[in-house]
Amino acid sequence: MKETAPPKIRIKQELLSQLEEVPYKKITMKNLAESLGMTRGNLYKHYSSKDEIILAIIQERLDLVFDLLESMEMASDVVNWHALLRQCSQVLLANKKMVCAVMTIDAEDLVFEHLKSFFARILGNIARINEIQIKDRDYFKLIVLHISGSGFNVVKGWALNGMKAPAEQVAILCDDIINESILDKLRFCDTGA
Structure with a gap:
């Protein structure tokens, strides 16, 4: 995944990537932030929940x-x-x-x-x-x-x-x-x- 992609694109790509590995219920905003190398606060600037990401x-x-x-x-x-x-x-x-x-x-x-x-x-x-x-x-x-x-x-x-x-x-x-x-x-x- 390219680091230069806009954050919202990277976040959506990461959620889809994690979805290949684990059930949706086990994906957390904390894990998304960690795997993206960003703080949870930064992640929450873009999306308020994993449901909001999947809806996007x-x-x-x-x-x-x-x-x-x-x-x-x-x-x-x-x-x-x-x-x-x-x-x-x-x-x-x-x-x-x-x-x-x-x-x-x-x-x-x-x-x-x-x-x-x-x-x-x-x-x-x-x-x-x-x-x-x-x-x-x-x-x-x-x-x-x-x-x-x-x-x-x-x-x-x-x-x-x-x-x-x-x-x-x-x-x-x-x-x-x-x-x-x-x-x-x-x-x-x-x-x-």
């Missing part, structure tokens, strides 16, 4: 996924939702320790808020590309809540069970949550309240 990592990862999805053509005749969900479940599986840590921290509400914001951005982008105006904001919020809540609970259940079910099967479950019918649901938002 989550937000970064969600932003990267959003940028990737935004660069794709999201018209219904182009998107292969199952292939996309299969890739997402493979990414989750490849980051198993981080996903399991995220799903066991005492910040479920914050994680869920990040996820809702992420899906609102994705669905808003899909609507824009398909020239659907979101006039009925209440219905749009329900769609976001349905997708993010269902997806969150599927992934949480998968993580808490050690991610033993094959990623392909998780993708099939998620297929029921978000698929080609999303455009039909979004079109209901275009009718106005």
Whole structure:
């Protein structure tokens, strides 16, 4: 790890590095500070808790996924939702320790808020590309809540069970949550309240 990297980047990298070695519950701010060669006071200037660090990592990862999805053509005749969900479940599986840590921290509400914001951005982008105006904001919020809540609970259940079910099967479950019918649901938002 480069000493010249900005402190917040070094801190996030160190947390991920420690996560490879020990369970999330055993990582402490004291150990993070020691392994980074900084005082706890200096560490606390950047992050108030290890949960805050992991939430920052989550937000970064969600932003990267959003940028990737935004660069794709999201018209219904182009998107292969199952292939996309299969890739997402493979990414989750490849980051198993981080996903399991995220799903066991005492910040479920914050994680869920990040996820809702992420899906609102994705669905808003899909609507824009398909020239659907979101006039009925209440219905749009329900769609976001349905997708993010269902997806969150599927992934949480998968993580808490050690991610033993094959990623392909998780993708099939998620297929029921978000698929080609999303455009039909979004079109209901275009009718106005």
